[in-house]
Structure formats: structure tokens, C-alpha cells
Amino acid sequence: MHEYSLAHALLQALTDHLREHPVRGRIRAVHVRKGELLILSEEALAEAWRILAEGTAAAGSELQIERVPVKVRCGSCGYAGPVRYSTDEGWHFAVPVLSCPRCGGRAEVVEGRELAIVGLSVDEDSSEAG
Ligand SMILES: [Zn+2]
Structure with missing residues (x-):
């Protein structure tokens, strides 16, 4: 399943990121940019994410998917x-x-095929002041 392996790759990237930049608090949402040319089911991706994130730092978080329009560069x-539709x-x-x-x-596609984490929404631990 395509979405499952994509979700796995995202989770791996997030895990690597958190190792370098730990967050304090619970991850509520993971913001992802998805290129328009990347064909996938967002529902299946979100579902795969929920399953895979169990037992990790991202458990219970939601994927927030932002669609990135296609951009090209012409050599001629x-x-x-942006392109025409x-x-x-x-x-x-x-x-x-x-x-x-x-x-x-x-034209060469410069944007529109990517799937990348661009940010996190974290519920800060309220017991920590300052
Ligand atoms: Zn041209």
C-alpha cells in the first residue's frame, strides 16, 4: 500500500527530526506539504499515519495536509x-x-512532487512556566 509506505517515511523523518530537536509537550498535529502531482489518498495516508504513530512520540497526532500547486521551469x-490546468x-x-x-x-517540474513535514503543532506542557 502506497500511502502506508509514505506515512512510514514521514514518521521516520519526524523521528529523526525529534532526535535533534525534541519538543516539550504532546504533538497535536503534523503539517505536511503534498505536491499536486503526488497521487495518493489523503484519507488513506491519514489512516496509515494514525496506525503507525501508535507508540511513538507522534501518537494521537493528526496529519494536516496542505496541497502544493505544480510549478515548472522552462529551459527554452x-x-x-505555475502551470495551466x-x-x-x-x-x-x-x-x-x-x-x-x-x-x-x-518544462521541468520544480514543485509538485514532494511530500514533506513543514511544521508541528505541540500542546505545551502547562506545568512548565517560562
Ligand atoms: Zn517556455
Whole structure:
């Protein structure tokens, strides 16, 4: 299961991060950026996270998924920025077009494939003052 291994990789990254930067208090939410080109079920990812986080520092935390739009860079005309979207009949969502919106040339994807933790929401331990 794709989402399960992604959740596992996220949890591994979080564990490594916490080893270097421990937090005081309970992790309430883990903020994740998900590129639009990364095809996955957010529900399945959140569910896998709940299961895998059991017994770790992230137990009981929720994944907060932020979608990152696709950005490209064009080698021909130097364009850098968002892509056009095509909304064909029969599609349930807009599909990013991975060619340069300015000159139509082949464009390199610079954002939109990533899945990364960008922040944590922690309930501070209230018994600690200052
Ligand atoms: Zn171009």
C-alpha cells in the first residue's frame, strides 16, 4: 500500500527530526506539504499515519495536509511559475498541463512532487512556566 509506505517515511523523518530537536509537550498535529502531482489518498495516508504513530512520540497526532500547486521551469524561454490546468469532460478534477504555459515547450517540474513535514503543532506542557 502506497500511502502506508509514505506515512512510514514521514514518521521516520519526524523521528529523526525529534532526535535533534525534541519538543516539550504532546504533538497535536503534523503539517505536511503534498505536491499536486503526488497521487495518493489523503484519507488513506491519514489512516496509515494514525496506525503507525501508535507508540511513538507522534501518537494521537493528526496529519494536516496542505496541497502544493505544480510549478515548472522552462529551459527554452526561461518561464518559471505555475502551470495551466486542463479540465476535460469526464475528469473529476483539473489536470495540470506539464508544458510551458508561455511557449508550449517542455518544462521541468520544480514543485509538485514532494511530500514533506513543514511544521508541528505541540500542546505545551502547562506545568512548565517560562
Ligand atoms: Zn517556455
